[in-house]
Amino acid sequence: MTSFTIMELLLAIISLVSLFYSLFGLCKLIILQWRGQSCYMLGYECYKANEERKLNTDSSTKIILRNKNLGLEQYRFLLKTIISSGIGENTYAPRNVIEGREECPTLLDAFIEMDDIFFDTLDKLFAKTGFSPSQIDILVVNVSLFSPAPSLTARIINRYKMKEDVKAYNLTGMGCSASLIAIDLVQQLFKTYKNVVAIVVSTESFGPNWYCGKERNMMMSNCLFRSGGCSMLLTNKPALKNHAILKLNCMVRTHYGSNDEAYGCCIQVEDEQGQRGFRLTKCLVKAAAHALTINLQVMVPKVLPLWELIMSSIVSLRQAGKKNKGLIRFDMLGDGLNLKSGIEHFCLHPGGKAVIDGVGRGLGLNEYDLEPARMALHRFGNTSAGGLWYVLGYMEAKKRLKKGDRILMISLGAGFKCNNCVWEVIRDLEDVNVWEECVHSYPPETVGNPFKEKYGWINDEYLSFVRLDHSCFSFS
The missing domain is CATH 3.40.47.10 (Thiolase/Chalcone synthase)
Known part of the structure; x- marks a missing residue:
């Protein structure tokens, strides 16, 4: 059997499996609708x-x-x-x-x-x-x-x-x-x-x-x-x-807590002096990447069209000889899959600039896609579990959300957990909501803050040799 024939056979098998999976998902959706289980x-x-x-x-x-x-x-x-x-x-x-x-x-x-x-x-x-x-x-x-x-x-x-x-x-x-x-x-x-x-x-x-x-x-x-x-x-x-205003199409939850490093990267503890707080380690971005990768392996087949899954399978076959061949790598998702073939908007948890940047690179998103998360972080900070909704509110206030659009919500949290879902927009959304007083000024020309300009002198070398007097700080 020639290599060409083998490739044709593999493509046929992939097509049949993908078709069966799509039909199964469609039947399941119809049954859920019939039972009144829509959210x-x-x-x-x-x-x-x-x-x-x-x-x-x-x-x-x-x-x-x-x-x-x-x-x-x-x-x-x-x-x-x-x-x-x-x-x-x-x-x-x-x-x-x-x-x-x-x-x-x-x-x-x-x-x-x-x-x-x-x-x-x-x-x-x-x-x-x-x-x-x-x-x-x-x-x-x-x-x-x-x-x-x-x-x-x-x-x-x-x-x-x-x-x-x-x-x-x-x-x-x-x-x-x-x-x-x-x-x-x-x-x-x-x-x-x-x-x-x-x-x-x-x-x-x-x-x-x-x-x-x-x-x-x-x-x-x-x-x-x-x-x-x-x-x-x-x-x-x-x-x-x-x-x-929205319909929940699918939800996938991933818990990466079995990994000790991931479990401890975002954890409430006491320091050596007994002061209680939340410790964020350098492993957080790595844990987020792994948890998101595992989650998307389940999520992607549920939200992308059949032809995109077939094309992705072909790419995966060509890369079968590479390291980690059984796992879709987070840093390759943007190259191997076009998420925008099934998703119009990306609602990322505004947990921090590093997380937003990392997810953006991994999924091949552009600045337009990341703008809502960046602006929510800039205006309201990391509000923990409530953060996603400030991002969604920004999209709505900017009149981005049109009937039929699909929104991928990506949330990351201690545990370590990655919980993602896809919403479908039922009708055009234009409520300015919590952004009413400031949406016209976003995005700003720069997302910086005055700290560097006002207190940058604290990095001067001469301060390392003198005792810092708190009275030298100015609040005017």
Whole structure:
């Protein structure tokens, strides 16, 4: 048998398998639709704090100088980190941090932080969609670092006097990708409960978890994480399909926690002085790459057209003799697969500039694709589980989302986890939402901040030989 005949046979087999897989997926989709298991989003509302809590250059410096554990080297590290973070001057800090109580937060501080986000977003969501709290059948809340008793879901139920048979779920410790985990939970519940309405509330408790020590890997969390969150309204009622803005097409969850390095790259710990914080190691980007690769191996066949899968299979066959032949390498996805053949928009978790850059390179995305994530990071910072929705809000405010478009949401979080999903836009979306007051000024000419210009002198060599006097810092 000639090599040409072998190639023809392989292509025929690949085509038949791909066709069978596509038909199976189509039949499954039809069955799910018939059973009423579709998951529609009726609306979402992101949180924006008041102006008093903005974390600009001067307020950031005041917070840093309050920490007497820091010295010249820590100041230099923080300056370098903030300058390269991609975060601007309009993000928001927790109330207790702004008021100077980051070293001794109270339980009341934690509750106030949650109440601000919960009730602001839920009040606006109910007003926007026309639904009342009494109509909610399922409530899911995800806050990783705060788990009181009674639960946060009970706090919401009590505030809005929700009905006695509401199904409540409180998720903790799930990290930055918890929002999609919560939505997946709702999607699974929709298979059991017909014609119901669900709410997902995603945020994080930063105030009581502000790091006051001097370990570099833990100081980074203060530079990246900011206050924010989102509430979402979902349903599987066919009668509400015409009122929906998005439809969930597929969801894939990946947990890479069996790898010790990945497990420890983003973890809550205490430093040698007993100061509690979140440690981010250099292995984080590597762990994200591996988790995303594994996830996309499952996701890609679900979202790309048949012809693109066939072409990709041919490329894979040609590379069969190369190292790691059984695994789609993250850094080759952009070359081997054209994700844009099945996806119009990419909603990346705005976890940090390095993560956005890495995912962009790996998936072959251009600056237009990455702009929403970069702008969400610049304007609101890393708001943990709520971050994806600020990215989506930017796309909508910029009038990018048209009927029939598909959005790939990529979320990464501690564990290490990668949870991705694809939404289909049901109708043209143009709500300026949380971006209303500033979307006209984005993207800015530069995403830098004044820290380097104002405090760049801290890198001067002469300071290494003198004792740094805090009074030399100017806040004018």
